[in-house]
């Protein structure tokens with residue numbers, strides 16, 4: 001099978017394509033998915049997992065068709081069914097013709113979307129959903145600041161927080177995305193190019209940060225004294241993974257703060273699939289690339305100000321190598 005690989009290490013990664021890798025075999029209750037499209041989260045190249053995996057195949061976001069199942073799979077999905085999946089952080093290997101999925105990772109694909117559109121969704125969707133439901137427990141009327149609101153996680157967070165949870169969303173992005181974010185449900189918009197953006201709103205109940213770094217630091221002054229900050233931005237803050245306390249918490253001791261890594265969740269994916277098909281959740285804008293252009297797709301995915309999520313198509317336009 002053909003696959004993308006990341007060679008080198010996180011300090012000097014090199015994306016390559018390989019046309020002759022072994023097709024994995026499903027064991028136990030695993031499913032083998034014929035991948036039609038795989039989404040790219042550009043920062044994955046900074047994560048340790050691709051470099052710990054023998055195949056060096058990256059990729060956690062896929063859409064495809066159930067090709068075969070392990071002998072102990074008795075779940076609801078059928079061979080030939082269209083599905084999409086978030087492959088766990090420690091498993092990945094989705095940027096290939098075939099990938100192994102666990103039952104908890106995979107759900108029916110939204111029927112109204114192409115495989116390319118569906119492949120862009122699982123990580124952003126489940127990251128936003130987990131932050132909102134499991135870490136923040138957003139309730140109607142709460143004020144939520146979403147940073148990186150025009151990014152993949154941000155677009156999902158704005159929609160889920162406003163429409164699913166009934167929160168009042170304050171979206172932080174460059175001004176060219178403000179109309180789109182208001183259309184998706186943001187009540188207020190702020191421009192990160194304004195030096196005092198974090199003083200223009202000082203009473204949010206929670207921050208859902210998808211940027212990290214200086215933006216995360218500045219967001220501390222926007223949150224209430226008893227508020228919560230949840231961050232997923234890369235690189236993770238120094239205090240993540242139990243490595244200490246945030247410097248800002250000295251002056252703001254009652255603000256809670258959390259960093260987490262998204263978990264697979266087939267139930268949430270299935271619910272989101274229905275919300276998309278019923279028009280309650282809008283998909284992400286995507287930029288599809290054919291497999292032969294995978295190196296360029298990764299370069300695109302690493303750029304700022306893209307506005308679209310890069311997706312590699314494993315079926316269409318393949319001309320051999």
Ligand SMILES: NC(=O)c1ccc[n+]([C@@H]2O[C@H](COP(=O)([O-])OP(=O)(O)OC[C@H]3O[C@@H](n4cnc5c(N)ncnc54)[C@H](OP(=O)(O)O)[C@@H]3O)[C@@H](O)[C@H]2O)c1
Pocket residue numbers: 041042043044123124127147148149150151152153154173174192210211215231232233234235260261262304305306307
């Ligand atoms: N921990 C987890 O489980 C987890 C899960 C998913 C994603 N992530 C991480 O979360 C982050 C967001 O992911 P994504 O897929 O949404 O990425 P994305 O689509 O590239 O979006 C990133 C967003 O952040 C904004 N941004 C980047 N740098 C900024 C800066 N210095 N100041 C202000 N805004 C800035 C971008 O705005 P512009 O377009 O204007 O540049 C864009 O809106 C990534 O770092 C990703 O690795 C973590």
